[in-house]
Amino acid sequence: MDEFIDKYQPYDLAKMVTGLADVEQILFFTKVPRPVAAEIIEYLEPELQYRILDHIGENLAIKLLNDMSSDRAVDLLLAIHPHQARRLMEFLPKEYRKKIKTLMTYENNTAGSLATVDYIGARKHWTIEYTLNHIRKVGQEAEIVSYIYVIDTHGKLTGVVSLKEIILAKPNQKLEDIAKADVITALVDEHQEEVADTLAKYDFVAIPVVNSSQRMIGIITVDDLIDVIHEEATEDIQKLGGSQPLEESYFKNSIWDLFRKRIMWLLILFVAEAYTGNVLRHYEDTLDQVIALAFFIPLLIGTGGNSGTQTVTTLVRAMAMGEVEFKDMFKVMRKEVSTGLLLGAVMGVVAFIRANILGVGFDIGSVVAITAICIVIWASFVAAAMPLILHKLKVDPAVVSGPFIATLVDGTGLIIYFSVARLLLNI
Amino acid sequence: MDEFIDKYQPYDLAKMVTGLADVEQILFFTKVPRPVAAEIIEYLEPELQYRILDHIGENLAIKLLNDMSSDRAVDLLLAIHPHQARRLMEFLPKEYRKKIKTLMTYENNTAGSLATVDYIGARKHWTIEYTLNHIRKVGQEAEIVSYIYVIDTHGKLTGVVSLKEIILAKPNQKLEDIAKADVITALVDEHQEEVADTLAKYDFVAIPVVNSSQRMIGIITVDDLIDVIHEEATEDIQKLGGSQPLEESYFKNSIWDLFRKRIMWLLILFVAEAYTGNVLRHYEDTLDQVIALAFFIPLLIGTGGNSGTQTVTTLVRAMAMGEVEFKDMFKVMRKEVSTGLLLGAVMGVVAFIRANILGVGFDIGSVVAITAICIVIWASFVAAAMPLILHKLKVDPAVVSGPFIATLVDGTGLIIYFSVARLLLNI
Numbered sequence: 089m090d091e092f093i094d095k096y097q098p099y100d101l102a103k104m105v106t107g108l109a110d111v112e113q114i115l116f117f118t119k120v121p122r123p124v125a126a127e128i129i130e131y132l133e134p135e136l137q138y139r140i141l142d143h144i145g146e147n148l149a150i151k152l153l154n155d156m157s158s159d160r161a162v163d164l165l166l167a168i169h170p171h172q173a174r175r176l177m178e179f180l181p182k183e184y185r186k187k188i189k190t191l192m193t194y195e196n197n198t199a200g201s202l203a204t205v206d207y208i209g210a211r212k213h214w215t216i217e218y219t220l221n222h223i224r225k226v227g228q229e230a231e232i233v234s235y236i237y238v239i240d241t242h243g244k245l246t247g248v249v250s251l252k253e254i255i256l257a258k259p260n261q262k263l264e265d266i267a268k269a270d271v272i273t274a275l276v277d278e279h280q281e282e283v284a285d286t287l288a289k290y291d292f293v294a295i296p297v298v299n300s301s302q303r304m305i306g307i308i309t310v311d312d313l314i315d316v317i318h319e320e321a322t323e324d325i326q327k328l329g330g331s332q333p334l335e336e337s338y339f340k341n342s343i344w345d346l347f348r349k350r351i352m353w354l355l356i357l358f359v360a361e362a363y364t365g366n367v368l369r370h371y372e373d374t375l376d377q378v379i380a381l382a383f384f385i386p387l388l389i390g391t392g393g394n395s396g397t398q399t400v401t402t403l404v405r406a407m408a409m410g411e412v413e414f415k416d417m418f419k420v421m422r423k424e425v426s427t428g429l430l431l432g433a434v435m436g437v438v439a440f441i442r443a444n445i446l447g448v449g450f451d452i453g454s455v456v457a458i459t460a461i462c463i464v465i466w467a468s469f470v471a472a473a474m475p476l477i478l479h480k481l482k483v484d485p486a487v488v489s490g491p492f493i494a495t496l497v498d499g500t501g502l503i504i505y506f507s508v509a510r511l512l513l514n515i
Numbered sequence: 516m517d518e519f520i521d522k523y524q525p526y527d528l529a530k531m532v533t534g535l536a537d538v539e540q541i542l543f544f545t546k547v548p549r550p551v552a553a554e555i556i557e558y559l560e561p562e563l564q565y566r567i568l569d570h571i572g573e574n575l576a577i578k579l580l581n582d583m584s585s586d587r588a589v590d591l592l593l594a595i596h597p598h599q600a601r602r603l604m605e606f607l608p609k610e611y612r613k614k615i616k617t618l619m620t621y622e623n624n625t626a627g628s629l630a631t632v633d634y635i636g637a638r639k640h641w642t643i644e645y646t647l648n649h650i651r652k653v654g655q656e657a658e659i660v661s662y663i664y665v666i667d668t669h670g671k672l673t674g675v676v677s678l679k680e681i682i683l684a685k686p687n688q689k690l691e692d693i694a695k696a697d698v699i700t701a702l703v704d705e706h707q708e709e710v711a712d713t714l715a716k717y718d719f720v721a722i723p724v725v726n727s728s729q730r731m732i733g734i735i736t737v738d739d740l741i742d743v744i745h746e747e748a749t750e751d752i753q754k755l756g757g758s759q760p761l762e763e764s765y766f767k768n769s770i771w772d773l774f775r776k777r778i779m780w781l782l783i784l785f786v787a788e789a790y791t792g793n794v795l796r797h798y799e800d801t802l803d804q805v806i807a808l809a810f811f812i813p814l815l816i817g818t819g820g821n822s823g824t825q826t827v828t829t830l831v832r833a834m835a836m837g838e839v840e841f842k843d844m845f846k847v848m849r850k851e852v853s854t855g856l857l858l859g860a861v862m863g864v865v866a867f868i869r870a871n872i873l874g875v876g877f878d879i880g881s882v883v884a885i886t887a888i889c890i891v892i893w894a895s896f897v898a899a900a901m902p903l904i905l906h907k908l909k910v911d912p913a914v915v916s917g918p919f920i921a922t923l924v925d926g927t928g929l930i931i932y933f934s935v936a937r938l939l940l941n942i
Binding site: 220317338355375380382384393416 | 521522523524526647650651654655657660661678679682683695696697699714715716717718720736737738741742744745748749751752753755756757758761764765766770771773774777778780781782784785788789791792793795796799802803806807809810811812813814816817818820821822824825827828829830831832833836838839843846850851853854857858861862865866869873891916917918921922925926929
């Protein structure tokens with residue numbers, strides 16, 4: 089058994105466990121060496137975690153729950169029924185239970201909700217030798233030993249030393265001699281996305297979380313922040329696609345969930361799009377006289393929508409990555425409208441060719457071509473301005489989805505189309 | 516000066532350097548302690564890196580280039596002119612130059628291109644004590660000391676030990692006693708996205724890169740893979756927005772670059788959308804008889820496009836995250852079409868109301884309502900099927916962008932619309 093366990097990573101073993109029958113799952117956990125068992129159980133879904141802890145006997149359950157990193161324990165306790173959570177918490181030593189209870193109070197998506205208390209703390213007057221001995225004693229429990237945090241008697245974080253620096257230092261040096269005093273930290277109520285940005289910027293593998301008076305709450309490790317980065321990108325993509333972001337992975341959402349996340353935007357966009365009906369009714373006479381104008385409605389507004397979607401997705405992402413800010417507004421507008429001019433010119437030529445293939449004559453062809461040029465430029469302008477303005481108004485720019493811009497451009501594009509038509513065709 | 520340096524992280528100091536005048540930048544690097552200087556220079560753009568190395572004097576330049584982690588040195592050498600690169604390489608000791616040259620041959624976006632040779636290797640018969648002494652000797656050069664790699668005399672990777680395990684072990688234990696033999700590795704020509712997935716799965720902070728005969732090439736650290744995760748998400752978003760992905764950050768792209776990345780898809784979509792013209796000409800008589808049908812064209816095809824975009828963005832992302840695979844095809848179709856039914860029903864009601872507000876009568880109102888229902892279901896169906904089929908055909912599913920689905924649904928939606936109209940209005 090041990091040799092088998094040794095061959096695999098906890099992640100792989102967790103995958104195997106998921107495939108086992110219920111009874112075998114319990115049996116597995118009673119046989120695996122305890123530290124490995126704790127690592128494996130962290131990769132399982134909360135429901136399965138609970139079932140296992142509930143069935144392997146109280147003794148083992150206490151030990152496993154204690155061995156789990158505190159952020160995972162919190163995830164488990166928050167996911168299961170409060171009754172079950174209370175039952176499990178009774179397994180924990182009083183001191184640890186208090187810490188877990190505090191961690192459970194932090195709001196979702198904040199730094200606090202991702203923090204684990206399984207870090208290594210030290211005092212500034214400790215020598216390297218003493219610190220190393222301390223690490224040997226408590227290191228097994230720690231989630232990450234890459235950094236040692238220097239904490240004063242009030243629980244305040246006053247410095248940080250990397251394990252590398254400790255290894256490289258002389259045994260009788262004191263921590264205060266080598267610790268970095270200006271620690272980069274995350275505030276407990278900071279949004280997880282900001283924390284991920286900080287960590288990515290400084291290339292750390294963990295970041296300490298403190299409260300407003302610099303008291304140490306815990307640490308967030310890089311693996312949790314990678315999950316955050318994935319989550320946030322998924323959210324942005326779903327928003328850009330015109331739906332509210334899903335809270336769970338795809339298959340965990342019921343049909344009803346999908347419906348709820350999509351219907352609101354579909355309705356908003358429908359109402360916004362509805363005015364295209366008024367525009368068209370307004371131009372009913374023009375349309376009645378030259379029915380051929382109708383042939384190009386989907387093509388022209390479609391092209392405007394496509395061009396606007398290209399711009400808006402690129403910009404919203406660039407803003408999320410911090411590449412573009414509101415102060416760059418005019419630079420962005422100039423760039424996008426210039427690009428729109430080039431794109432519009434090409435699309436105008438193609439539209440003219442298309443109109444002539446359909447045999448609607450030179451005049452209508454010209455109307456279509458000129459409209460194509462104007463619509464592409466107009467779409468670029470709107471798509472460049474909207475996310476920046478919304479960002480300034482403190483609205484998440486990702487609400488300007490592709491469908492949103494397409495809708496905006498549809499009605500205004502029609503007005504452009506019929507204005508050009510009336511002008512050129514003298515109707 | 517030293518105290519000032521101590522207060523800031525290398526990343527922050529790099530930001531400050533960027534803001535200095537040219538002469539001051541050079542002066543700065545001659546004054547900063549060397550190990551810090553090497554860290555700071557890694558955060559600068561290749562152009563600036565080169566200018567600094569070129570001006571601070573050969574002696575210091577040699578040292579700085581040597582101190583830089585090898586993956587950053589490779590990035591620098593590949594970004595500048597080959598002549599300049601050759602000049603810089605002369606600064607490097609022969610052995611290291613050879614390694615760098617090899618790293619430079621790996622194709623962009625592969626594991627090899629991200630690898631650094633600044634890892635710590637060890638032999639299996641080394642004791643813990645001996646290994647720790649070794650780390651003390653070479654640790655300063657290493658980019659990350661969290662793992663020690665056990666390498667045999669042929670350069671093959673045979674095991675891995677974490678620094679934590681070394682600290683916790685007894686001084687006279689041998690590495691082979693505590694090393695894990697089944698190392699999770701990345702192959703040198705593996706795509707960077709796969710490597711990032713592996714690392715995220717196993718929660719490592721670095722992953723070793725080997726060639727096909729298990730010989731150690733280098734390691735990739737988690738910070739580089741975080742950049743990869745950001746890059747890949749950005750690419751997916753830009754593709755989903757209907758443009759080819761940009762190779763650089765937003766402002767590094769000229770207007771001409773933006774134009775090139777967008778025009779191809781705009782043209783493809785234009786050609787695909789052009790058939791809406793044929794559809795409408797085909798139904799010219801119907802349209803001529805009931806011009807009011809034209810009022811709802813943008814609204815109906817817009818709703819179809821919106822609904823399709825919602826589905827496609829959600830699914831393409833879920834596929835990128837590995838949540839949905841081709842084998843789930845029927846499960847996905849069932850889910851999406853069911854959701855489409857619910858959405859369609861609501862949209863049908865709203866469409867009916869809208870038609871009556873516009874005062875086109877009960878008959879046309881019914882046509883619009885029934886079309887709305889059918890189009891939403893149809894869009895859900897197409898948007899669910901396309902990415903999965905393309906994935907099966909080994910085409911990147913992200914080519915099915917929002918605009919792509921909207922275009923597909925526009926023409927077919929019109930056919931649905933006029934078929935329903937002819938049937939219900941008896942024309």
